Amino acid sequence: MPVVGMAGGGQLARMTQQAAIALGVQLRVLAKTAEDSAARVVADARLGDDASLEDLLAFAKGCDVVTFDHEHVPGPHIEAVTAAGVPCRPGAPALAHAQDKLVMRNRLSGFGAPCPRYAPVPAADPIPFLQDFAEGRVVLKATRGGYDGKGVWVVDPRDPAARALLEELAGLELMVEEFVPFRRELAALVARSPHGQGAAYPIVETVQEDGICVEVLAPAPDLPDDVRAEAQRLALEIADELGVTGLLAVELFDTDQGLLVNELAMRPHNSGHWTIEGARTSQFEQHLRAVLDLPLGATEPAAPVTVMANVLGGDDPDLYSRYLHVMAHDPAVKVHFYGKDVRPGRKIGHVTALGDDLAEVRARARHAADYLRWGPAMKDHAMKEKA
DSSP states (O other): OOEEEEEOOSHHHHHHHHHHHHHTOEEEEEESSTTSTTTTTOSEEEEOOTTOHHHHHHHHTTOSEEEESSSOSOHHHHHHHHHTTOOBSSOHHHHHHHHBHHHHHHHHHHTTOOOOOEEEOOSSSHHHHHHHHOSSOEEEEESBSOBTTBTEEEEOTTSHHHHHHHHHTTTSOEEEEEOOOOSEEEEEEEEEOTTOOEEEOOOEEEEEETTEEEEEEESOTTOOHHHHHHHHHHHHHHHHHHTOOEEEEEEEEEETTEEEEEEEESSOOGGGTTHHHHBSSOHHHHHHHHHTTOOOOOOOBSSSEEEEEEEEOOSOOOOHHHHHHHHHHOTTOEEEEOOOOOOTTOEEEEEEEEESOHHHHHHHHHHHHHHHHHGGGHHHHHHHHHO
């Protein structure tokens, strides 16, 4: 049976292991430490740094294909592994569009994908440039390295604080985008195999707080059929145009003027965790199928409504003691922990609930996630957050 190497030892690699077992595929992960999320559960965990070409080449030896649980492996390293005879999926040319936001915007705009208005920010005297770019607030983004709201700043160039922020960011390559007044955020998850087969999951709504996804509603409620079809078509077109092999998540703004592409990810994605219980084929199995060039799996939902809620760390690290309440309160809710140390606000797991009624399913998922974070004091924390 084939050996799939996954560079990165985070929770995405950890959850891919579950799918690999069922498929009879051997998963090998490259983790920085033995305490990484995936290294705790994957038997073939190799320790090393995927930013080191030497470590990456040694890791890839004996793999049938190499893939990634993050976007940060240097492109030249990926090309070197490919030149050594081990295919990398996605390849360096495709992955460059998930690694650099300006490269992504230029390419998407070049073939007509709808994007917010954008421009690179000049290093010299950027304030007048930002004021000319748009009236009022704009969105500054680091072109590389941002995630979960990090590397993104909403600023008003007329505010004196904007100049201070830009002085702090001096030396960082930045781009600016128009501030988009969107109705909600959507995500389109698709898969594409090396020979060009594509598959699309139902479009979902993502709910963000402080730049972190806290909920995913599948399928996106009250989404017109034409918008749903357009989002799926757009994601499949992007996957084909960029030559993606594996999964592609396209984060979208739903606006009065139509859909706009916000971000791309070429790997399993937080917006697709609901598929473990909520779809016929989980995103993790689908990614393995795609990178191995196997026929892609069915993407139909397993229930009318699925809600995934992320579990964030609270003040008390004793999660296990709160299992009893969650399991007794709702035996049908599914809990996934990532094997991470608990820190306040850190993403440490997720819960999934399925059913027929959105409000009821959403309340079940939210209750489980909040109780795992806060325990009996969750109502007090909820009241403080509202205040």
